[in-house]
Amino acid sequence: MTHNDNAGRASRGTANRILKSTVGALAIGLAVSASVVPTIVGAQSYSFTNVSIQGNERIEAGTILSYAGIARGETVSGGELNAAYQRIQETGLFEEVEIVPQGNTLVIRVVEFPTINNIAIEGNRRISDEDLSPLLGSTPRRVFSPSQAEADADAIAGAYTQQGRVAARVNPRVIRRSENRVDLVFEVFEGGVAEIERIGFVGNDEYSDGRLRRAIQTKQAGLLRALIGADTFIEERVAFDRRALQDFYASRGYVDFRITGVNAELSDERDAYFLTFNVDEGQQFRAGRITVSSDLREVNTALFRDAVRLRTGQIYNPALVERDIARLERLAIREGLDFIRVEPQIRRDERNLALDVNYVLTRGERIFVERIDIEGNTTTLDRVVRRQFDTVEGDPFNPRAIRESAERIRALGFFADAEVNAREGSTPEQVIIDVDVEEQPTGSISFGGSYSTSNGFGLNLGFSERNFLGRGQQLSFTFTTGTDNQRYALSFTEPALLGRDLAFGLNLDFYETERDNAEYNTTTGTLSPSLTFPISENTDLQVRYTLGYTNLTIPDESEVGNLVREEAERGEIFESSVGYTLSYDTRRTGLDPTAGVLLSFGQDFGGLGGDTSFIKTTARAVAQRLVWNEEVTLRATVEGGALAYDGDGSRVTDRFFLGSSRMRGFEPGGIGPREFNGANDIDDPLGGNYYAVARFEAEFPLGLPEEYGISGGVFYDVGNLWGLDETNSDVLYEDGSFRHVVGVSLFWTTPLGPLRFNFSEALMKEERDEEQNFEFTISTDF
Structure with missing residues (x-):
């Protein structure tokens, strides 16, 4: 909002009159007292038969007299007159107040504060009027209060401080209007962001500064400072960091760990903070x-x-x-x-x-839960919150169970804040559980781009809602297109089917390729409903049904081998299968913060209708551990799969392929059985019915400043892909052989997303394998 510049200049001489006189209210009071008190102090008492109130326009004389507390004919002392003056002044309704005894008449002269005609905020670009206006206590058509205007200015400055702009200044200005009205203008100078230039630790012997910085939420200012939101100084975030450090050390056996102090020093230029945590680690138990x-x-x-x-x-x-x-x-x-x-x-x-x-x-005490009251959930249904409780009305009251339920409610991610408290119910033997939540947005629409060395540039469109219709359901839709492929995917999850710890999922996927690393085109589609439920603390079981569609076509101008051509002649194929996946994941409980294990085993059985009969088996084991004071991450993955088809056997759309996601150093389809005929320019990757891969890698710091987010790594991959149901004399590597790859990686964590650069060299490979010595992937929204 803006004001007429001419009006502002014309009133420049008087625009600050109200603020100046009121900010110095104490000085005014002293000046008035100085003019009144000599007259009053000379006499012991006064009795007024008449009270004259002058200068009031909006406020009734009787109201002012009631503020003064002096009745006609009442005998008062000089001190009581001074107290009357203070009472009138403290109402905040008057710019000036003067009490003057004149014989038997008490004269009370006042100058009323004007009313606010309009309120404007100028100079704010980083925070909109819509976000700042709710912070203001001053409102149009009410009496102007200089103290409230100063408080409003502080509130606006506080909003900028939360964004790290501690140098922001807000000046309240008034512009006189007719009929004792003013326009109130808050002039904002936003200033720059005061970033955290350095985060240091004093007293840490077991863990380095870099490791502890990764444990807290606040970050040092990095290369892309304008895009980083965690490198500004926010007191609430530092309070969270204190708790995070406490948990970090406690989970590692340092039960005596203490934070003896946190120092946040602002540079002389007020554009950077230096944050220091003073800690006492104690000993590990x-x-x-x-x-x-x-x-x-x-x-x-x-x-x-x-x-x-x-x-x-x-x-x-x-x-x-x-x-x-x-x-x-x-x-x-x-x-x-x-x-x-x-x-x-x-x-x-x-x-x-x-x-x-x-x-x-x-x-324990015989106390029961009388009821559970939920407030603040304007979108989320009550039952979504209630099912986070193992306790229901009438159950014995267990404080620990209630605390765990509170943590589960917060972990949903549906609420900006969630408080769970217990209070006495209708009898001392009963308690009422109060749940007070504050909703937050749970949906997103994304439009992004991607690039990979295997698929080139692509476009990504996505919609995601984590609390669909307030039912706690998850719904997402994505569309991804690359140079030679495009994919549509729809996913829906009901996490508590029939109110039980049973998740229902529905996935729809449609994928098309056009000569994507091959001379043939593929179209695949799947519809897969599933049920997932826990069978132990760390183990889940998923059962599913899958209806699949595949079509393999060959463009007229393409040269393909006999095997692919024969497979394409089968036309469209529908598959119907049931399957399961058993997974064990210690990361769910996180009881060992330095290590984690993931095991999974799954099978799909085809033949319940459809055109094919098969058994597809996959297994994977992942282990990770932090070593050398948790500076180095070691990770090992072993996985494999087997596919057994009856009838005409599997097609290229059914078999396994080893690309960069499973084995680095080779193009997608770059290893494994292939039909090769140089005379006819035929070189078709065929995939395999069996594969086995082991990946080993280490990630470590490079000694660069931690705020750069750059680290290094080395890896070693070994894998094999083999097995076909049909073969001929042109097929190579059907029996398979292990390929070995070594490489180095460069990791760069940026606000745009994590980047990984892989440089690899094959130690052992086959002649017709297609290497990929360099690979990187970047994905971002814009």
Whole structure:
């Protein structure tokens, strides 16, 4: 909003009169008192038969007299007159106040504050009027208050401070209008962003500054500073970082870790912060003797001891103890033992740097949950929040279970804030659980571009909603196109089918290629509903049905071999199969912050209708560990697959291929069986019915400043692809052979996305294999 420049210049001499006089309200009060008090102090008391109120326009004389608190004919002292002056002044309604005794008449002269005609914010480009206006306490058609205007200016400056613009200044200005009205203008000078130039740590011996910087949310200003939102100083974020550091050390056995202070120094130019965390690491403890005890006769301690997962010699992690407590309390419920509470007793063994843990099973208070009240969920249905509770109305009250439920509600990602508290219910034996949430956006529309060395440039369009219709469902649609291919994908997930811990998924996928690294075109489509449910703490089982469509066509001008041509002559093929995938993932619980394991095994059985009968089996194992004070990441992956087709056998659209996603150093379709005839210019990749790959890599820092986000890596891949149902004399490498590849990687983490550059060299390969010595992928929204 803007004002007429001529009006602003014409009133330049008087525009600040109100603010100047009111900001110096104390000085005005002293000046008025100085003119009044000499008259008052000379007399012991006054009695006025008449009160004259002058200067008031909007405010009734009786109202002003009531503020003064002086009645006609009442005898008052000089001190009481001064108190009357203060009461009128403190109403905030008057620019000037003067109390003058004139004989038997008390004269009260006032100058009223004007009303606000209009409010404008000028000079703001980074934050819109719509975002700043709700911060203002001043409103049009109400009395102007200089103190409120100053508070509003501070609120606007505070909004800029949250963006790291600590040098922002906001000046409230007033422009006089007729009929005792003013326009209030907040002139904003936004200033630059005060970035965090350096994050340092003092007192850390076990972990380097770089490792600790990766554990916190605040980041140092990097190369692409204008696009980084985490390199500005925000007090709330630093408070979160303190908790993150505490958790980081606690999960690694440093139970005595303390943050002794956090210093944030602003540079003289006010454009950069230097943030320093002072820490005391303490010593690392391991779990000592683990026991379970109880004074309750009905408790079988041996049964509960078998359920404990914490083991002697493990690095002590409070999360392990918490999970054991939850496990024991669930076991008590299954055994029919209500109101059982598990209290851990920790005893320090300073000599051996161990913590002995005794899980004590006791009888808790007989308190029940009366009801669960949910507020603030304008979009999300109540049942989405309620199903995060293992507790329902009428169940025994378990504070630990309620805390875990609160964490699950926050982990949904649907709410900007979620508070869960318990209060006394209608009787002392009952409690009411109050859930207060604040909604946040959960949907997104993306338009982006991509580039890869195998598929060239591409276009990406996407829609995603994580809380579809407020039901907690996930819905996404993506369209991706490259130089020689395009894909449409639709995904829907209901995470709690029939209100149970049972996820229903539906995936639709349509994929077309036109001579994508081959002389033939392919069209594939799948429809796959699935059900996924947990069978243990870290293990899930998915069962699914898949209806598939494939079509293999050969353009007229293409030269292809006999095998592909024969496969294309089969025309369109429909497949109908059922399958399952069993997965074990320790990353779900995150109990060992330095390591993780993922195991999966799946099979699909075709032949329930459709045109084919087959068994497709895949398996994968991934292990990762951080070593050398967690500066180096070691990762190993082993995977393989087998495909068995009845009848006419598999087609090129069914078989496995090894590209960069499974084995680096080769083009997609660059290794494995191929039909080659140089005389007829035929070189068709055929894929294979079997594959086996092992990938080993290490990622490590390069000594560059951490804020650059650049690290290095080395890798070694070995793999094989083999097996066909039909062959001829032109087919090469049908029996397979292991290829070996070594390489180096450059990782660059940017606000635009993670980049990875791979430089590789094949140590062992076949003559007709197609190498890919350099590869990188970038994906971004714009």
